[in-house]
Amino acid sequence: MPLIAFPTSQLLWVRLAALVFTCVAFSVAAHGAELSHRGMADWCIFCWAFSFACTLLVLLVEQFGLQTRAPVSWSNFPITVACYAALLCLSASIIFPLFFLKDQYLRNEVRDHRIASTVFSCLAAVAYMGEVSLSKARPGEVAGYMATAPGLLKVFQTFVACVIFILISDPVAYDHHAALKWCMAVYCICFILSMGVVVLCVGELTGCLPIPFSKFLSAYGLLAVVMYLTATIIWPVFQFDKSYGSRGRNSPRVIAAAVLTAFNFLLYLADLAYTARLVFVTV
Known part of the structure; x- marks a missing residue:
């Protein structure tokens, strides 16, 4: 048999x-x-x-x-x-x-x-x-982008952004000042771009970009770091300072969102540093 x-x-x-x-x-x-x-x-x-x-x-x-x-x-x-x-x-x-x-x-x-x-x-x-x-890729090993440190960081970034969305959406915690709406825009834009990178790599679609994938990653990484830096500063200022009409919104959800915003900023900063050193992209 x-x-x-x-x-x-x-x-x-x-x-x-x-x-x-x-x-x-x-x-x-x-x-x-x-x-x-x-x-x-x-x-x-x-x-x-x-x-x-x-x-x-x-x-x-x-x-x-x-x-x-x-x-x-x-x-x-x-x-x-x-x-x-x-x-x-x-x-x-x-x-x-x-x-x-x-x-x-x-x-x-x-x-x-x-x-x-x-x-x-x-x-x-x-x-x-x-x-x-x-x-995951070992040092000197040629592997798929998602097996490298920048690829894995993209997964973490999107997951943390999803948690932030859950924390600030019920109840809505970003509607009482335009600066907080900017923070929400930062979360959305960076989430869409990071998820887009994941989809492009998994779907073998990186060749469809009008510019080289490595240059796209560098430009996007720099943009995301700058945007998340502004959100990391603006979110706690306009949530916790009563002079901006915080109205006692210092709930655990708002505090957790502030902490996760800073954490995601560090993830994007690490991502940018790794991307700057990345010498190969295999998809």
Whole structure:
């Protein structure tokens, strides 16, 4: 009877571990955790289910040797998926216990299910971090752009921007001064451009740009640093200074948005420094 032999590697085992961990996390949460706060519950289950589906897709394509038939750049797609999955599972690992384990009146069975989901979510985040570590480009190695430090920083930038959008949109925290609307414009413009770079690299579309991709990255990186610098200064000034009509808006969400704005500024600054030193772009 013929046997099908699947080549094994450390990367394969890490992906299989992530697949199992995310599957257990969303299965246990969906069927025994009795989740009531639907907004956050849906987000956590989405994080696990999305990560599971993308990892399964990557495993199937690689095990059946379909990389050349995939309509994306396979040197960029798997690590991009792994990086987003790591951030999604990490966010679920923080949000899920904060919203669903603080209730002291939970039945033991329900609490056990929620604890299990949290544990497996943390394990999935660690597995995806391991996959990113194994897949990223080493010094002197020619690899896809998304496997380099600037590529991974693009993923972090877009994810942090999404968190900022969530924090300042409900309730709206940028509508009482034109300067704060400028900050919102900064978040949107830089998010769109960073996500555009990710899509161009994963979709092998960098050749469609009217200028060389490396020059586009340098110009965009400099623009993003300048724009985020203004937002890093303007957001806390116009939110926390009562002379600008802050009206007591110093809520944890506004403070968190200020911190994440400064953090994203540092990410863009590091991105610009790496891009200036990058001597190859392979997509």
